[in-house]
Amino acid sequence: MKLLRHLFFLLCLLLSVALVLFANLWFIPKTAQAISDIEQLQQDIDKLEELKKLSENATAPLEKEVAGLEARINSAQAGINKAKTQAQELAKNIEKRETDLAYHYQLFANRVAESYKRERVFNPLALFLSSQNASQMTKDLAYKESARAQDDRLIRSLSGEIAQLQADKKQLESDQVHLAALSAQLDKQADFFKGEIAKAKAYQSELSGKIASLSAKQQSILSEKSGTFQTTVGDVPLADDPASRPDYKPGFSPAFAVFSFGAPHFKGMSQYGALGRAKSGQSYEKILRAYYGSGIEIKTVDVNQKITVDGYGSYSLEEYTKRIYEVPNSWGDDGGMEALKAQAVAARSYVLARGSSICATEACQVFKPSPKGGNWEKAVNETKGKVVYANGKPFSTWYASTSGGYQESYSANGYSTPGFWDTADGRNGWTSKAYEKIAGSPWFYKAWYKTRSGDACGRNHPWLTSEEMADILNAWVVMYKGGGDSGRVTPESSCWGGNPYSKNDLQKIGGFTSVSGVSVKYSNNGTTAEVSFQTNKGSVTINGNEFYKTFNLRAPGRISVKSGLFNIEKK
Numbered sequence: 001m002k003l004l005r006h007l008f009f010l011l012c013l014l015l016s017v018a019l020v021l022f023a024n025l026w027f028i029p030k031t032a033q034a035i036s037d038i039e040q041l042q043q044d045i046d047k048l049e050e051l052k053k054l055s056e057n058a059t060a061p062l063e064k065e066v067a068g069l070e071a072r073i074n075s076a077q078a079g080i081n082k083a084k085t086q087a088q089e090l091a092k093n094i095e096k097r098e099t100d101l102a103y104h105y106q107l108f109a110n111r112v113a114e115s116y117k118r119e120r121v122f123n124p125l126a127l128f129l130s131s132q133n134a135s136q137m138t139k140d141l142a143y144k145e146s147a148r149a150q151d152d153r154l155i156r157s158l159s160g161e162i163a164q165l166q167a168d169k170k171q172l173e174s175d176q177v178h179l180a181a182l183s184a185q186l187d188k189q190a191d192f193f194k195g196e197i198a199k200a201k202a203y204q205s206e207l208s209g210k211i212a213s214l215s216a217k218q219q220s221i222l223s224e225k226s227g228t229f230q231t232t233v234g235d236v237p238l239a240d241d242p243a244s245r246p247d248y249k250p251g252f253s254p255a256f257a258v259f260s261f262g263a264p265h266f267k268g269m270s271q272y273g274a275l276g277r278a279k280s281g282q283s284y285e286k287i288l289r290a291y292y293g294s295g296i297e298i299k300t301v302d303v304n305q306k307i308t309v310d311g312y313g314s315y316s317l318e319e320y321t322k323r324i325y326e327v328p329n330s331w332g333d334d335g336g337m338e339a340l341k342a343q344a345v346a347a348r349s350y351v352l353a354r355g356s357s358i359c360a361t362e363a364c365q366v367f368k369p370s371p372k373g374g375n376w377e378k379a380v381n382e383t384k385g386k387v388v389y390a391n392g393k394p395f396s397t398w399y400a401s402t403s404g405g406y407q408e409s410y411s412a413n414g415y416s417t418p419g420f421w422d423t424a425d426g427r428n429g430w431t432s433k434a435y436e437k438i439a440g441s442p443w444f445y446k447a448w449y450k451t452r453s454g455d456a457c458g459r460n461h462p463w464l465t466s467e468e469m470a471d472i473l474n475a476w477v478v479m480y481k482g483g484g485d486s487g488r489v490t491p492e493s494s495c496w497g498g499n500p501y502s503k504n505d506l507q508k509i510g511g512f513t514s515v516s517g518v519s520v521k522y523s524n525n526g527t528t529a530e531v532s533f534q535t536n537k538g539s540v541t542i543n544g545n546e547f548y549k550t551f552n553l554r555a556p557g558r559i560s561v562k563s564g565l566f567n568i569e570k571k
Contacts, residue, residue, distance in 0.1 A: 090169045222552055233271045233401045234326040234366040243461040244446045246569055250463035255571040256518060257463045258551060260562040262404025262436070263443045266526060268292070269346055269399040270407065272444070273422045274339040275331055276435030280424065284341035284383065288397075291407065292388060293418050296395060298345065300385040301352070308357040309367055321347050321380050322371040326399075332375025336439075340379035343399070345386045352387060352394035353412070390415035402443035404565045405434035406526025419525065427524065445567075449559045457495035459557030463571070466514045468556065471503050472547075473533060473540065474510030475554040480546050484509045489553050511537055518568045527564045 242248060246259065269291040277287050285298060307320040315323070324347045332340050347365055351358050360367035371377060388395045396412040409419040424433040431437070436444045447462035464472075471492075478484035478501070490500040507513060517534035528544035542550075545564065552560050 090165055093165055222549065232326055232362060232366065232399065233328065234324075234362070241450070244448065246445070246447075248461060248463070250461050250571065252463075252465060253571055254466050254516065255463040256466070256469045256515065257447045257461075257569050257571075258555075258559075258561050259445055259447045259567045259569060260404070261406075261445060261565040261567070262402045262563050263400075263446075266403045266406060266408040266563075266565075267398050267400075267410040268407070268417065269342065269397065270401070270403045270422055270436055271327055271339070271343065271399055272402050272439040272441035273407075273435040274342045275327075275336045276437070276439035278331075278338035278342075279335040279438060280435070282338060284338045284345065287338060287342040288345060288388060290422075291399075291417065292390075292395065292397060293416070295390065295415060297389040299387055299389050301348075301387050301394075303385045306356065307351055310357065310359045312360060312367070312369055317348060317352070318380065318384065319371075320351065320367070322373075322377050323367050323369065324376075325366045325368050325372055327376070329372065329374035329376050332379065337375065337379065340375055341383045344376075344379045344383045345388060346397040346399055348386065349388040349394050349397040350399075353396040402436050402441040404444065404526075404563050405430045405436060406565060408526060421526070446562075447559075448562055449557060451558055455558060457491075457493060457557040459559060462559050464555070464559070466516065467503070469515040469518075469533070470512040470535065471506055472551055472554055473512040473515065473535065473542075474503075474506035475501070476542055476546060476550040477510035477512075478506065479550050479553070489550070491554060491556055493556055495557065512540075518570055520567050522565070528566050531568060 246257075250257075269288070273291070274287050277290065278284075282290070288298065289296060301317070303318045304316050306314045307317055308314050309320065321344055324344075326347065327340060327343050329340075331337075350365060354364070358364045358367075388397050391413045393413045395415065398410065403422060405422055407418070407420055407422050409416050411417075421427045421430055422435055423429045424435065424438070431445075434444065449459050449462035450456045475489045478489055479486050484501070484506075488499055488501045490496055490498050492500045492502060501509075512535050514536045515533050519532045521529045521532075523529040523544075528548070530541050530544055531547050532539060532541045544566075548561050548564055548566070
C-alpha cells in the first residue's frame with residue numbers, strides 16, 4: 001500500500017505539473033527588454049525548482065522499491081537454479097536407488113522362490129533326523145528366519161527412501177514452478193516501476209532544462225542592467241565621466257559607490273595591458289606570450305590568402321589587417337609601438353582561427369573599408385604574416401580593452417592560456433602596478449551609472465546614501481536568506497516598471513536601516529570574495545557574487561557593477 005501511495009502521488013504530480021507548466025510558461029515573455037521581467041521569471045524558476053524537488057522526493061521510494069525488487073528477483077532466480085540442480089541430483093539418486101532396489105528385489109524374489117520350493121517339501125521330521133543335534137536344528141531354523149527378516153527390512157528401507165526422494169523431487173518441481181511465477185511477477189513489477197522512474201527522470205531532466213533556460217534568460221536581463229559587455233578600445237568611447245571617478249563629491253555623507261575593475265571579459269590579451277607592457281619595455285612577442293602563454297608559436301603564414309568580410313568583399317590577409325581599427329595610432333607615439341604590433345598579430349590570428357570569413361563589427365573585429373594608415377600600418381608591415389599558433393593551428397586570440405588587472409584562462413585548439421594577475425608585481429601590486437593602470441585605462445577603476453548610450457535613468461552620479469545601501473542589504477536577505485518574493489527584487493524606479501518592493505517593504509523583511517562602514521576582501525583568482533558592512537544590526541558579511549547579483553537587480557537607476565572584481569568606497 002505504501003508503494004502504491006508513492007506511485008499515485010508521482011502520477012498525480014506529473015499531471016498537475018504539466019498543467020502548472022502550461023499555465024505559467026505559456027505566458028513567459030519571449031523577449032527580455034526590462035528588468036521587471038525578473039518578477040515572473042524568478043517565480044517560474046522557484047516553482048520549477050519546487051516541482052523538481054517534489055518529483056525527486058516522489059521518485060526516491062520507487063527507486064528504493066526497484067532495488068528491493070531486483071534483489072528479490074535475483075534471490076528467486078538463485079532459488080530456481082538451486083532447485084533445478086537439486087532436482088537433477090535427486091533424479092539421479094532415485095534412478096540409482098531404483099536400480100539397487102530392482103537388484104535386491106530380484107535376489108529376494110529368487111530366495112523366496114527357492115524357499116517356497118523347499119517349504120513345499122519341508123518335513124520337520126526330516127530336518128530333525130538330518131540334524132546332528134537339536135542345537136543344529138535350532139540354528140538352521142533361526143538362520144532361515146533371519147534371512148527372511150533382513151530381506152524384508154532392506155526392501156522396506158529402499159522403498160521408503162525412494163518414496164521420500166520422489167516426494168522431495170515433486171516438492172522441488174513445485175517450488176520451481178512457484179519461483180518461476182514469482183520471478184515473472186517481480187520482473188513485471190520491476191519493469192513497470194523502472195518505466196515510471198524513467199518517466200520521472202525524463203520529467204526532472206525537462207524541468208532542469210527549463211530552469212537552466214529561464215536562468216539564462218534572467219541573466220540576459222541582468223546583463224541589460226549590469227551591462228556586462230565585451231569592450232575593445234575600438235568599439236566604445238572613452239569612459240572619462242568625472243562623476244564615475246573616486247574623487248567625485250556627491251554632496252552627502254556617508255556615501256557609498258561600487259567601483260568595477262575593468263569592463264571585461266577577463267580573457268585573452270588586455271589592449272591597455274599590452275600598452276602598459278610596451279611602455280615598460282616589453283617586445284610584442286613577449287606581450288603575446290604573457291597573455292597567451294609560453295606554449296604558443298609565432299609563425300609566418302601566406303599573406304595573400306583571402307579573407308571575406310561581411311558586407312565588404314574579399315581582401316588578402318595583410319590588406320584586411322591594415323583595415324582593423326582596434327587601437328589608436330597615437331599609442332605608437334607614446335611608447336606603445338610594440339602594443340600595436342601585438343594587436344596586429346592578434347588580429348591576424350583571430351581571423352584565421354575563425355576561418356575565411358568574418359563580420360566587421362565589434363562582435364568580431366572593428367573593420368573599416370579604408371586602411372587605417374599611420375603607426376598601425378607600420379606595425380602591420382613590421383609583423384608581416386606573423387600569426388599565433390597553438391597545437392599546429394592558428395589560435396583564437398581573444399582580446400578586450402581592460403580586464404581590471406586579472407586574466408582568466410581560456411582554451412582553444414586543446415590549448416589553455418594562463419590565468420594570472422596582470423601586474424608588474426603580482427597580486428600584491430595589483431591596484432597600483434597593474435599594466436592597465438600604468439597605461440592609464442579609463443576603464444581600469446570606474447563606477448558605472450549610465451548605459452553605453454548615456455541613459456542614466458534619472459541618476460547623475462553612482463553614489464548611494466546609507467539608507468540606499470541598507471536597501472541593497474535587505475534585497476540580499478530576500479534573494480539569499482528567504483522570507484520574501486525574490487522576483488520582486490528589481491529597481492524601485494519607473495524606468496524598470498514591474499512590481500518592485502518598496503524600501504519600507506524590504507526593510508520589514510531584512511531589518512537593515514543604515515550602513516556606516518564597509519570593507520572588501522579579494523580572492524586569488526581575480527574576484528571579490530566577500531563584502532563586510534557595518535550596519536544598525538552589527539556586522540554582516542556577504543559573498544561577493546551574491547552582492548554582485550543583488551546590487552545589479554536592486555541598485556537605483558542604471559547604477560551597476562560591470563565586473564566580478566570590484567571595490568566599494570565610502571565618503
